[in-house]
Amino acid sequence: MTAINYLGLRMLLPLFGSGITYLLRDEFTTTEAAPMTSPRTAEPGPGTWTIVDATNKVSIASGKLMFTLANTDAPRVYGSVLTRVTGRTMLWEVTPGTAPARLDMGFADTAGIVPNGGLAILVNLSNGVQVGQDGSVLYLDQTGTVHTAGESRQYAIVIRSAGGFFFTKGGTFTEWTLLFVLGASTDASLYPSLTSTATAASTSTFDYARVVDLGSPFNSDYGIAVVDTQTFTQALGAELLTNPGPTFTFTADNPDGYTVTGESGGIREVTEVASGGGAGTGSLRLYNTDATLFYISQGVLSVGSFYEASGNVSAVVGGSAQLADGNITSFNIQSTVTGVVRGIRRALSATALIRCSASGGDITFDSLSYKLVTLNSQSTAVADGVFDFSFTLPASPRPGERCELWYRANGSGDFWTAYVERNVGNTAWDLKLDSVSSGVYTNRITVTGVGTPIQIRVIASGNLHNCYTLEGTTWTKRGAEVNNSTHATNTGVRAVYSSTVTPSRLTVYPRTGYSSLDTI
Amino acid sequence: MNRVTVLTKWTSNTGANVADVVRYPGAWTDDTGQRDDQISPDPNVVVFYGEVDDVTLDALEADADVIVLQSEVIIDGGA
Numbered sequence: 001m002t003a004i005n006y007l008g009l010r011m012l013l014p015l016f017g018s019g020i021t022y023l024l025r026d027e028f029t030t031t032e033a034a035p036m037t038s039p040r041t042a043e044p045g046p047g048t049w050t051i052v053d054a055t056n057k058v059s060i061a062s063g064k065l066m067f068t069l070a071n072t073d074a075p076r077v078y079g080s081v082l083t084r085v086t087g088r089t090m091l092w093e094v095t096p097g098t099a100p101a102r103l104d105m106g107f108a109d110t111a112g113i114v115p116n117g118g119l120a121i122l123v124n125l126s127n128g129v130q131v132g133q134d135g136s137v138l139y140l141d142q143t144g145t146v147h148t149a150g151e152s153r154q155y156a157i158v159i160r161s162a163g164g165f166f167f168t169k170g171g172t173f174t175e176w177t178l179l180f181v182l183g184a185s186t187d188a189s190l191y192p193s194l195t196s197t198a199t200a201a202s203t204s205t206f207d208y209a210r211v212v213d214l215g216s217p218f219n220s221d222y223g224i225a226v227v228d229t230q231t232f233t234q235a236l237g238a239e240l241l242t243n244p245g246p247t248f249t250f251t252a253d254n255p256d257g258y259t260v261t262g263e264s265g266g267i268r269e270v271t272e273v274a275s276g277g278g279a280g281t282g283s284l285r286l287y288n289t290d291a292t293l294f295y296i297s298q299g300v301l302s303v304g305s306f307y308e309a310s311g312n313v314s315a316v317v318g319g320s321a322q323l324a325d326g327n328i329t330s331f332n333i334q335s336t337v338t339g340v341v342r343g344i345r346r347a348l349s350a351t352a353l354i355r356c357s358a359s360g361g362d363i364t365f366d367s368l369s370y371k372l373v374t375l376n377s378q379s380t381a382v383a384d385g386v387f388d389f390s391f392t393l394p395a396s397p398r399p400g401e402r403c404e405l406w407y408r409a410n411g412s413g414d415f416w417t418a419y420v421e422r423n424v425g426n427t428a429w430d431l432k433l434d435s436v437s438s439g440v441y442t443n444r445i446t447v448t449g450v451g452t453p454i455q456i457r458v459i460a461s462g463n464l465h466n467c468y469t470l471e472g473t474t475w476t477k478r479g480a481e482v483n484n485s486t487h488a489t490n491t492g493v494r495a496v497y498s499s500t501v502t503p504s505r506l507t508v509y510p511r512t513g514y515s516s517l518d519t520i
Numbered sequence: 521m522n523r524v525t526v527l528t529k530w531t532s533n534t535g536a537n538v539a540d541v542v543r544y545p546g547a548w549t550d551d552t553g554q555r556d557d558q559i560s561p562d563p564n565v566v567v568f569y570g571e572v573d574d575v576t577l578d579a580l581e582a583d584a585d586v587i588v589l590q591s592e593v594i595i596d597g598g599a
């Protein structure tokens with residue numbers, strides 16, 4: 001049975017055999033003019049609502065709860081307090097009017113306040129759907145997430161032990177679709193709430209609101225995941241270089257075991273120096289005053305394999321230190337500062353190539369290292385999903401270090417990779433998204449200076465790719481949406497990272513396949 | 521901050537395609553949707569969308585290797 005079929009079966013199970021036990025159910029059946037009686041007894045029930053409507057703009061007509069608002073109106077309709085239970089789910093259907101400033105709906109943490117202080121979905125006509133948690137909101141900024149006036153959509157929030165799952169159906173989402181996952185909010189008290197503000201005359205309507213406890217797989221934090229890995233086996237092999245240092249050996253001022261290419265006395269040279277670049281022995285100085293290619297190398301790599309290359313740089317007079325393969329393209333780990341430079345890359349040639357940058361590069365290495373990386377095995381997930389990789393970046397990061405989330409992978413040469421990479425000056429982490437075909441990396445997103453993330457998320461759906469990072473409890477969208485059909489049907493997923501990164505969890509949630517929400 | 525759309529070149533070599541413009545700080549995204557197997561060295565140009573600060577926008581406009589096709593100020597609170 002494939003993962004997808006297995007998931008489809010599981011998604012039909014939550015309510016089978018047990019019937020549906022509602023904690024709150026209101027179909028807004030009986031017409032009632034504003035001001036409505038508060039508390040209101042839900043129809044057909046169970047449950048009651050408290051209606052806060054200072055300007056008498058909330059009513060029921062044509063089987064819908066109606067917010068007929070003018071500017072400054074801000075009604076709040078909220079249910080009785082519920083305890084936090086994993087799988088507890090609020091569903092509702094809403095049609096925004098023409099000018100709600102913001103519809104804010106979901107589980108509030110306090111009676112009578114807007115729910116984004118707990119867990120909420122917010123509809124802003126101009127900028128699209130937001131998800132909210134503990135007062136912090138995030139524009140999803142994905143194709144289809146602009147909920148237009150007059151369009152009916154359903155939403156659902158499923159409680160996790162911390163945070164929740166956010167679903168929608170309607171508009172361009174023709175089936176229940178997982179919009180986002182949050183994992184921080186732990187409010188013990190939850191108030192189902194429907195609220196809105198307006199900037200001008202506008203009528204928004206609600207067709208229904210229901211709260212129910214879902215069973216498996218929704219009643220566990222990772223129950224709907226098709227991949228949930230906390231065991232990682234990536235490992236480094238033995239040192240591959242001959243004479244890697246520290247204390248390089250030299251013969252006739254060239255390092256033993258290395259092929260020297262492009263050397264020209266006084267213009268491009270490798271020489272023996274002391275650590276720090278002064279007169280002495282044991283360290284290796286490379287300098288290049290012109291644009292001619294100059295390097296030292298050893299033929300120790302295998303094309304298609306991954307390696308962690310590192311070096312200890314004790315002096316930078318100019319330019320950058322570079323640890324590369326013979327192509328000096330996607331495998332080219334650079335640093336412009338002293339200290340360790342380190343990275344994990346895929347070899348496109350058999351040559352381990354070490355150099356300084358041309359036209360002014362002057363670098364001293366105290367040691368060098370190339371080690372084979374045995375990757376984590378690829379897991380089979382889905383093509384369309386919410387792909388998460390959480391990790392701890394090194395406390396003392398070094399240029400070139402990376403932490404990669406591979407998705408839509410088929411082997412180690414064809415995949416998409418979202419990753420954070422330490423920049424060459426060791427001043428910041430950058431976020432990048434590359435598509436990779438036959439080992440050739442094409443950069444699709446580069447965002448400089450993304451803080452110190454603890455999680456990378458990609459939401460891939462059809463040809464669309466959206467990247468996010470998490471730092472603390474704050475999610476940030478990174479770059480814009482990429483629309484690209486490369487590897488659109490691959491289903492592999494893998495975590496790849498520098499040896500100084502601590503991986504913690506690789507999780508994939510399918511984007512769709514939640515038809516059981518239709519039965520509630 | 522500013523939204524920009526620029527015409528830039530791929531710095532393509534065997535093993536990697538990277539848009540020249542990403543050497544500038546900011547948030548850059550490929551705006552073409554060109555599949556990996558359709559990236560050609562001729563024409564070797566690509567459209568990238570960016571979000572950059574004012575200093576970077578000035579630098580982009582002064583860079584002969586980058587053509588700024590469009591720019592606009594991002595209004596606070598926008599998506």
